[in-house]
């Protein structure tokens with residue numbers, strides 16, 4: 001366990017664990033996984049802070065039932081008193097157009113974000129941070145302030161090409177700015193289980209990155225996941241058999257993740 005994790009357990013540094021869902025590519029399932037993680041952790045009795053750093057704000061829309069009147073953009077600009085949460089649930093600091101204005105890589109902006117997140121850490125158990133599909137100051141700030149990062153990837157031929165760069169960025173931040181950041185791994189999402197090409201790509205990823213950088217689990221492509229998002233519900237809450245099965249698959253992955261994060 002890192003020193004920072006020990007501090008958090010001792011209650012000295014606040015108890016919250018910030019998990020960043022990051023990939024500078026769009027459409028890989030960051031928001032899908034981030035909102036499901038928020039639901040998952042809340043159902044397990046955690047107070048979850050959801051930060052949407054993407055002005056496209058898909059996660060904010062899906063979690064609209066948990067909206068607050070604070071925008072995530074404010075965290076970069078000033079000291080923000082995030083209202084504490086007394087019991088299990090989700091509070092969303094939403095993504096808005098104002099995030100588009102936060103582009104310059106500026107140490108003060110990053111430090112403001114980090115300090116706001118630290119202040120909030122006394123009143124929450126988990127922060128889930130959804131990020132935009134660009135490697136800019138918002139992603140950088142999230143990786144500098146976070147304790148864990150998970151990187152959803154898809155298994156298309158084109159997507160594989162970007163993985164080296166993604167790893168370089170994440171590991172670069174860890175090395176330079178945040179030694180406490182734990183990289184939970186690349187998680188293949190939308191795996192087309194019957195596609196030989198996708199299976200091949202998965203195998204070559206295993207060979208290239210092994211267990212060090214590849215998360216131990218995959219999320220298959222399931223149409224009920226899209227249906228669940230449209231209904232703003234976790235896939236395991238839909239009553240169709242196929243959705244319950246998709247929910248089981250996803251939760252099996254999250255159970256492993258929670259163990260890695262020591263919240264299980």
Ligand SMILES: Nc1ncnc2c1ncn2[C@@H]1O[C@H](COP(=O)(O)OP(=O)(O)O)[C@@H](O)[C@H]1O
Pocket residue numbers: 025026027028029030031032033058133189190191219220221222223225226229
């Ligand atoms: N495992 C999955 N099975 C089926 N559809 C998925 C899955 N994961 C994501 N999707 C769909 O893929 C699209 C892109 O996902 P999204 O989470 O918005 O990606 P990102 O946030 O990385 O841009 C969405 O329409 C979403 O419903």
Ligand SMILES: [Mg+2]
Pocket residue numbers: 030031032054058059131
């Ligand atoms: Mg997204």
